[in-house]
Amino acid sequence: MKKIRTIIGKEWAEVFKNRLVLFSVIFLPLMLTILPLATIWGMSRFPASTEASVSAEEIEFFGDLCVGLTENECVMVYTLSLYTLLFMILPVMIPVTIAAYSIVGEKATRSLEPLLATPITDLELLSGKAIAAIVPAILATWLAYMVYAVGAMIMLGTELALAYVFAPAWVLAIFVVGPLMTFLSVSIAIMVSARVTDPRVAEQLSGLVVLPIILLLVGQSVGWVVVSRDMIYLIGVIVLILDVVLGFITIKSFQRETILTQWK
Amino acid sequence: MIDTENLSKQFGSHTAVDRLTLHIGEGEVFGFLGPNGAGKTTTVRMLTCLIGPTQGRATVMGYEVGKDSQSIRRHVGLLTETPGMYDRLSALKNLTIYAELYEVPDVPGQVEKYLRLLGLWERRQDAAGTFSKGMKQKLAIARALLHEPKILFLDEPTAGLDPEAAKLVRDFILEVKAQGRTIFLTTHNLDEADRLCDRVAVFNQRLRVIDTPQGLRQEMYGRQVVFHLADTAVPYQPTLQNLPYINRLEAIDNKLVVALDDPETHNPELIRLLVSAGANIQFVGELRHSLEDIYLRLVNDD
Numbered sequence: 001m002k003k004i005r006t007i008i009g010k011e012w013a014e015v016f017k018n019r020l021v022l023f024s025v026i027f028l029p030l031m032l033t034i035l036p037l038a039t040i041w042g043m044s045r046f047p048a049s050t051e052a053s054v055s056a057e058e059i060e061f062f063g064d065l066c067v068g069l070t071e072n073e074c075v076m077v078y079t080l081s082l083y084t085l086l087f088m089i090l091p092v093m094i095p096v097t098i099a100a101y102s103i104v105g106e107k108a109t110r111s112l113e114p115l116l117a118t119p120i121t122d123l124e125l126l127s128g129k130a131i132a133a134i135v136p137a138i139l140a141t142w143l144a145y146m147v148y149a150v151g152a153m154i155m156l157g158t159e160l161a162l163a164y165v166f167a168p169a170w171v172l173a174i175f176v177v178g179p180l181m182t183f184l185s186v187s188i189a190i191m192v193s194a195r196v197t198d199p200r201v202a203e204q205l206s207g208l209v210v211l212p213i214i215l216l217l218v219g220q221s222v223g224w225v226v227v228s229r230d231m232i233y234l235i236g237v238i239v240l241i242l243d244v245v246l247g248f249i250t251i252k253s254f255q256r257e258t259i260l261t262q263w264k
Numbered sequence: 265m266i267d268t269e270n271l272s273k274q275f276g277s278h279t280a281v282d283r284l285t286l287h288i289g290e291g292e293v294f295g296f297l298g299p300n301g302a303g304k305t306t307t308v309r310m311l312t313c314l315i316g317p318t319q320g321r322a323t324v325m326g327y328e329v330g331k332d333s334q335s336i337r338r339h340v341g342l343l344t345e346t347p348g349m350y351d352r353l354s355a356l357k358n359l360t361i362y363a364e365l366y367e368v369p370d371v372p373g374q375v376e377k378y379l380r381l382l383g384l385w386e387r388r389q390d391a392a393g394t395f396s397k398g399m400k401q402k403l404a405i406a407r408a409l410l411h412e413p414k415i416l417f418l419d420e421p422t423a424g425l426d427p428e429a430a431k432l433v434r435d436f437i438l439e440v441k442a443q444g445r446t447i448f449l450t451t452h453n454l455d456e457a458d459r460l461c462d463r464v465a466v467f468n469q470r471l472r473v474i475d476t477p478q479g480l481r482q483e484m485y486g487r488q489v490v491f492h493l494a495d496t497a498v499p500y501q502p503t504l505q506n507l508p509y510i511n512r513l514e515a516i517d518n519k520l521v522v523a524l525d526d527p528e529t530h531n532p533e534l535i536r537l538l539v540s541a542g543a544n545i546q547f548v549g550e551l552r553h554s555l556e557d558i559y560l561r562l563v564n565d566d
Binding site for chain 2: 003006014111113114117121256
């Protein structure tokens with residue numbers, strides 16, 4: 001445990017002295033907090049619609065998202081769910097910046113060999129590097145979400161915010177599925193990082209892990225899918241299974257000899 | 265301290281190390297010489313458990329490579345070819361990280377000891393990236409010694425250093441030797457190997473020779489005495505030619521080079537004979553071949 005703590009401390013000391021990495025860790029959550037709040041603020045300035053409920057076409061587009069809501073409320077709720085989905089990018093993207101650099105960065109600075117020559121086990125090394133990437137990502141996601149939720153509550157009123165921003169499904173998505181996705185993202189980033197020689201390549205390849213979220217976002221914005229509570233549960237289960245499988249593969253595929261002699 | 269028996273490493277169809285058998289005793293400074301790509305670093309990596317052998321076996325301090333890897337890592341220090349420091353972190357932080365990973369009992373005390381010993385204490389808060397190459401190398405040596413290993417592997421410790429820094433590193437190696445530690449040194453600097461090592465091995469995928477530097481000289485060239493004459497040496501060659509204890513005789517310009525086993529016994533007679541033949545002897549000296557001559561002769565044979 002002590003060695004894991006040392007690796008975490010080392011990773012953070014290094015990463016947070018790198019302004020570019022620090023910027024990417026701060027910038028994305030900041031943008032994803034400001035953007036939805038600015039949109040809500042803009043939308044709340046329009047006068048309320050007199051329509052009692054949404055039209056049949058809109059019901060087809062929004063699914064059961066807008067049942068019992070006015071047209072204005074429906075658009076607001078739809079926008080909120082899009083932005084909340086956007087928050088799911090954070091736990092995937094933030095750790096990639098840190099984890100992708102974790103092994104390849106050591107290769108580039110030639111510090112990997114002396115590190116591997118110490119009596120640290122593969123599991124301790126990988127755990128340290130993974131935790132160092134996971135914790136800031138989760139904390140940044142949760143913090144950004146809390147700021148967004150409080151801002152939404154102030155602008156929309158507690159009832160609507162509680163019903164749609166703090167809906168149990170989204171709370172589950174942010175506080176449970178999010179960390180699971182972070183773990184998945186970190187596993188992939190570390191695996192890629194061990195196999196490539198250039199930190200930029202590692203970051204770009206690992207960044208592809210965000211694609212499923214983007215597809216989901218596009219799907220929801222054009223009306224192909226509506227991210228419902230059931231879908232969030234399903235995503236959670238799939239990600240959990242992938243976490244177990246990829247976590248196992250990451251540890252098994254971390255061979256000191258191969259990394260030093262073949263993927264140098 | 266280090267024993268290998270037919271230790272081999274194959275990368276696909278390429279044999280990097282071929283049946284290496286050697287024994288290195290406690291407190292010995294052992295020079296491992298060879299051209300680039302000879303398999304020196306591969307050997308060091310096998311002995312420090314970074315990679316596994318494909319054949320043969322090796323023990324380090326009695327622990328078997330491949331089976332007791334963690335114990336070996338705990339007891340050996342490694343200075344890699346490039347220092348590989350964390351450039352954004354301070355010298356103090358760099359050493360603290362490694363002291364913790366090696367589970368050193370008194371981390372701050374041990375870090376301070378080596379920073380002071382290598383003259384880096386005043387710069388301890390500076391980022392390692394701001395250090396000169398020589399300072400980085402000193403920091404890397406400190407890192408390799410933090411856990412007080414009994415065996416130290418030094419891979420090209422003075423490569424790329426200016427003469428002053430290289431001398432500092434060499435002096436430090438001698439200090440470490442005086443503490444009774446075993447040192448496995450790979451180097452291209454043959455003069456350095458000659459000065460530091462108790463024994464040297466010339467290696468080029470397989471072991472070519474292994475002996476003390478003096479033993480190698482004798483084995484390859486025998487002992488040679490050179491007589492510097494005032495004029496050309498050729499006319500005096502017949503004077504010495506038929507003496508039974510002379511192994512080889514050569515006249516080069518105004519020098520007579522004589523190979524013989526026991527110059528201390530026979531030199532007085534040789535001088536007498538040459539003087540009575542009319543030779544004006546200016547100097548007499550032993551011809552000492554450099555380790556470089558031996559190395560080049562062996563490597564060129566490959």
